[in-house]
Amino acid sequence: MQTLNLVENSNIDFNAFKIFTEQDKVATARKLALAEQLQTSLELNGLLNIFSMEVAKYADFSGLYFKNDELSAEARGSHLGKNERRFELRLNNDYIGTLTYALNSPISLTNFDILTELHQLLIHPINNAVKYQQALKMSMQDALTSLGNRRYFDEQLKRAMHHANRQGSKVALMIGDLNKFKQINDTHGHHIGDNILKRFASVLRQSVRDSDSVFRFGGDEFVILIEDADTNSMSIISHRVHSLIAQDSLLAQYQVSTSLGATLMTRSDTEDSFFERADQQLYANKMAQGNSVYQIK
Known part of the structure; x- marks a missing residue:
């Protein structure tokens, strides 16, 4: 399993979009557009739908899934493939969840590097969606018994x-x-x-x-x-x-x-x-x- 850990350090002049500076203008514009689209939803399935449309250019997969201890989600139309490739998503060393691709064919080394960059764009929106779902669950839950309210x-x-x-x-x-x-x-x-x-x-x-x-x-x-x-x-x-x-x-x-x-x-x-x-x-x-x-x- 590949682990992707995005560490934020206030002492470093970090800009998430600097990873694109060596890419051509078209690719950079496409990634910026993806980053904007990922900010439009707090719904996990919706985020995976948006993300899957972009990563489909770099991986031949039949399903895209997210799961942690409390929540699970999948992109629209997901189904099992020949193999699986899992990426553990972390933010400042805190585990967010696991992103799983149901692959029809292996990912090339070049496309693997591109996917790793794209995952950095996904980490914050996924983290926000997870926290939103947790807060929503708490608002629907009885504090004493953990039953629905x-x-x-x-x-x-x-x-x-x-x-x-x-x-x-x-x-x-x-x-x-x-x-x-x-x-x-x-x-x-x-x-x-x-x-x-x-x-x-x-x-x-x-x-x-x-x-x-x-x-x-x-x-x-x-x-x-x-x-x-x-x-x-x-x-x-x-x-x-x-x-x-x-x-x-x-x-x-x-x-x-x-x-x-x-x-x-x-x-x-x-x-x-x-x-x-x-x-x-x-x-x-x-x-x-x-x-x-x-x-x-």
Whole structure:
């Protein structure tokens, strides 16, 4: 793997465009144009689309990919090639991610040098896009449990309902809270209360499929968005939740239990009516002291 590390030093009179001074005017103008285009997007896939159009002049590849520990992206139309060539991107020795070419044929030494220069133009835009995506993720995340927050839920609910209507599939909502949580919190303190909330969030994560999403609205109120749903999938998730709560030593120690309410979307539902019906079902089950979703509307 080739490592490209762009080190910035305020004591050196450094200009990113000096690397072009020995190139002909046409090549220099093209690279300057690329640098300008790369400043127009904070979206990783978009950056790779822009960059791939320029580097296609110097490498025969069928795919261009970027990946780090948290994010991944690819240029439009990417698919596997005969071989791969990876470049590790660093800025001031800080790892940004890995750029991978799916190659159809080897890169010549001359073109390899050109690609290395072009990668220097990509490092800052990629770094900015990564930081933007990280900040966006944090704005959509509950700080205590790392689940999605209410803002993220609103976006995902709208998307899921639109998808269900378009595909003729079904989506369900399951709302849950912890029974007598205020009493536990007041008696044992907020530190214990926070640990219980984090453990319950873990229980919910373990109880759902990869296609489902879990959110915390604040306090002890949680929501599960179930896609491609039916009454059987809701019952299975409910059983998993209660089973895992019973098996958890911390939750068992403080006698934590939950009430759940669930409903399937109808074609006439709005986002508000859909959520309200699940919330009403939670209230009905809680009043009946039934910690289940067998009563589904």
